[in-house]
Structure formats: structure tokens, C-alpha cells
Amino acid sequence: MPIPEDVTGDEIDKDVRQELLSLPKTLADDVARNLVMVARLIDEEPEEAYAYSRIALRLASRVAAVREAAGFAAYANQKYSEALAEFRAARRMTGSAELWPVMADCERGMGRPERALAMAGEPEVRRLDKAGQVEMRLVAAGARRDMDQLDAAIVTLQSPELASNSVQPWTARLRYAYADALLAADREDEAREWFAKAAESDKDGATDASDRLAELDGVEFVDALEEADDSGEGESSGDVETGTAVSDAEGDQVTGTGAEAENAGAETDEPAGLSETGEPRENGSGQG
Numbered sequence: 001m002p003i004p005e006d007v008t009g010d011e012i013d014k015d016v017r018q019e020l021l022s023l024p025k026t027l028a029d030d031v032a033r034n035l036v037m038v039a040r041l042i043d044e045e046p047e048e049a050y051a052y053s054r055i056a057l058r059l060a061s062r063v064a065a066v067r068e069a070a071g072f073a074a075y076a077n078q079k080y081s082e083a084l085a086e087f088r089a090a091r092r093m094t095g096s097a098e099l100w101p102v103m104a105d106c107e108r109g110m111g112r113p114e115r116a117l118a119m120a121g122e123p124e125v126r127r128l129d130k131a132g133q134v135e136m137r138l139v140a141a142g143a144r145r146d147m148d149q150l151d152a153a154i155v156t157l158q159s160p161e162l163a164s165n166s167v168q169p170w171t172a173r174l175r176y177a178y179a180d181a182l183l184a185a186d187r188e189d190e191a192r193e194w195f196a197k198a199a200e201s202d203k204d205g206a207t208d209a210s211d212r213l214a215e216l217d218g219v220e221f222v223d224a225l226e227e228a229d230d231s232g233e234g235e236s237s238g239d240v241e242t243g244t245a246v247s248d249a250e251g252d253q254v255t256g257t258g259a260e261a262e263n264a265g266a267e268t269d270e271p272a273g274l275s276e277t278g279e280p281r282e283n284g285s286g287q288g
Contacts, residue, residue: 020065038053056070080109117143131169172209
């Protein structure tokens with residue numbers, strides 16, 4: 001695929017640039033430009049991002065950053081088996097546990113929530129930073145919901161990070177997941193409270209908490225553009241009938257997340273519908 005002429009490899013992270021130093025300069029530049037395109041397109045045009053990631057992979061499959069980028073591009077296109085293979089390759093190269101949560105989410109995407117839950121209790125989780133631990137908690141709760149263990153999912157999300165008044169990058173998503181699980185359990189008053197907290201902390205619009213809150217309050221949104229179109233059609237018809245000409249010009253401590261909710265999971269037979277936070281995320285596990 002052609003790359004726009006204004007795209008340079010200067011946009012990539014300095015750590016990735018360091019990895020690419022192992023390649024001949026021309027090759028490194030080509031790989032870097034493809035990685036830039038992956039980063040630019042993965043949210044809005046995931047299929048195109050995937051195509052660029054495959055080119056980078058063909059050029060430099062022994063570079064960990066390339067394998068990771070290919071993993072996230074595959075993940076964004078719901079190619080979970082392929083994504084997991086790339087993440088595993090990147091992890092072998094770096095020895096880092098950073099990709100552990102998204103690897104567990106791939107297991108969920110492949111219909112193996114029990115495997116994702118097992119990963120939430122493995123030693124790698126203790127090596128994650130706080131953001132990674134919260135992400136692992138979200139994945140574990142989603143796995144519980146996949147297995148129709150709704151009460152256990154709620155328990156899994158209950159944590160110091162959830163109770164904290166401090167707003168962190170993961171706060172809105174964690175509160176949203178908790179609110180959504182409460183609502184699925186027919187605990188509507190509590191769900192409304194937590195959707196409100198999620199909306200309050202969601203300055204970047206990472207969730208649709210405000211819309212969910214309005215829905216619970218019975219607020220209906222009207223598309224003003226559609227109303228204008230309908231109104232315009234009516235006026236146009238009337239004008240035609242009377243012979244009037246109309247001008248166009250007028251017109252986001254997790255250790256044990258899998259085990260801590262085991263008893264709650266065993267006690268519930270209540271089914272849970274998958275929600276935005278209860279299914280594998282299309283744009284990565286919050287780490288991409």
C-alpha cells in the first residue's frame with residue numbers, strides 16, 4: 001500500500017526507533033513509516049492499519065515492536081488468534097509482561113474465558129504496573145460475565161482503584177464496567193450512581209457513560225438534522241403545490257482477580273448480557 005509522502009518515521013516512539021537501529025537505514029525508514037500508518041489508522045480505519053502492519057511484519061518480523069503493532073492491528077480487526085500469536089512472539093523477544101492483559105482478552109475473543117480467568121491469577125500479573133493491573137481486572141470481570149457469573153464479575157471489579165476519588169487514566173472505564181455489571185444484575189439505582197461517576201471522570205469521551213445515564217433517566221435524544229430534513233421536505237412539498245420556486249441558495253492490587261470472586265461465581269446462575277466492557281475491545285485492551 002502506498003504511504004503518503006508527508007509521512008516520516010519521526011513520529012514513532014523513541015524506544016521503537018531504537019529497536020529499528022538493528023536494521024539497515026533504508027529498511028528501518030520503510031518499517032517506521034508503515035508503523036506510523038498503523039498508529040494513525042488503527043482507531044478509525046482498522047482494516048487499512050492491518051494492511052500496513054502486514055507490510056511492516058514482512059519487512060522486519062524479528063523486531064518486537066513490529067510484532068506488537070501487528071498484534072494490535074489484528075486485535076482491532078477481531079482476528080484474535082492471529083493477534084495472540086503476535087503478542088506471544090513480542091513477549092518472547094522482550095520478556096515483558098506488559099501485553100499479558102490483552103493476551104488474556106484475546107483468549108476471551110476466541111471463546112476461552114476460562115483461560116483468560118486463569119491468566120488473571122498467574123505470577124505475570126504481579127509484574128504489571130498499576131494501569132496493567134486494572135486492565136487485567138477488567139478482563140477478568142469480562143471473563144466472569146462471559147461465563148454467566150455476574151455476581152462474581154461485580155466482586156472482581158470492587159477494588160481500591162474503584163473506590164478511590166482520584167481520577168486516573170483508567171478510572172472512567174473501571175467505573176463504567178462496574179455500572180454496566182450492576183445494571184445487568186438489575187441493581188439500577190446503584191448502576192445510575194456509577195454511570196454518573198464514570199461520566200464525571202470521563203473527560204476524553206472514552207465511554208458512553210453520559211448516554212447510558214441519560215437513558216436511565218428517561219431522556220430521549222432527537223436528531224436535529226433529521227428533524228430539519230423532515231421539516232425541509234414538508235416545506236418543499238408545500239412550495240411545489242402552490243407553485244413557489246425554492247432556490248438552493250436559501251435553503252482502563254489485581255493479584256488473584258481470577259480467584260477472589262470464585263465463591264461469588266459459584267453462587268449465581270444469573271445470565272449476563274455482554275456489554276461494551278464485557279466483550280473483547282476492538283481498539284486494544286487499553287494499552288495500545
